[in-house]
Amino acid sequence: MEGHGGFEREVFGIMIETNRLILRLMNENDIDDMLKIFTDENVMKSFNLQSFSREQMKKWVDRNLDHQNKYGYGLFSVILKSNQELIGDCGLEHTEFEGKPCVEIGYDFLSKYWNQGYATEAAKAVKDYAIEELSIDSKSICSFIRKNNKASQRVSEKIGMQKIKEYKAYNISRYLYAFSKEYFI
Numbered sequence: 001m002e003g004h005g006g007f008e009r010e011v012f013g014i015m016i017e018t019n020r021l022i023l024r025l026m027n028e029n030d031i032d033d034m035l036k037i038f039t040d041e042n043v044m045k046s047f048n049l050q051s052f053s054r055e056q057m058k059k060w061v062d063r064n065l066d067h068q069n070k071y072g073y074g075l076f077s078v079i080l081k082s083n084q085e086l087i088g089d090c091g092l093e094h095t096e097f098e099g100k101p102c103v104e105i106g107y108d109f110l111s112k113y114w115n116q117g118y119a120t121e122a123a124k125a126v127k128d129y130a131i132e133e134l135s136i137d138s139k140s141i142c143s144f145i146r147k148n149n150k151a152s153q154r155v156s157e158k159i160g161m162q163k164i165k166e167y168k169a170y171n172i173s174r175y176l177y178a179f180s181k182e183y184f185i
Contacts, residue, residue, distance in 0.1 A: 023076035033086035042111035087113045090122035102142045139180035147173040
């Protein structure tokens with residue numbers, strides 16, 4: 001399938017193809033590749049967390065697979081077309097903000113692939129998929145971004161989100177980004 005934003009159902013689950021990326025539903029075989037991301041020193045520093053153990057990574061992947069089974073969507077493994085490497089994850093998580101149901105767009109990428117537009121490309125494709133294929137109302141789509149994470153804030157802005165409000169969660173200052181201020185205020 002060619003072009004930006006193409007959607008295709010596959011044996012391995014839903015696939016989205018962009019110019020440079022393939023996004024397919026995460027599966028249990030992705031644990032070791034995901035562990036490369038969650039042991040990447042720069043990635044974990046951005047979360048202010050210690051690197052994951054393989055057991056923690058398995059629990060994290062299993063939690064996402066449970067989410068996929070429950071809601072019919074979740075995180076996609078992001079594969080770079082040029083070398084077939086799993087370079088990140090990007091997807092949707094059913095959640096809530098201050099009691100309002102919403103769907104979060106989130107992503108994590110190996111740091112050697114930062115600042116090359118991959119997160120924006122993946123997030124835009126996931127946003128389009130959520131609206132066009134899953135019929136998720138764009139008003140309920142959000143992102144929760146740490147206040148000091150300027151790169152993720154730029155990604156949200158590039159896909160059309162705006163900063164809605166500042167809040168604290170787990171004693172960390174964050175911003176809520178969304179397409180609709182009215183829905184969350």
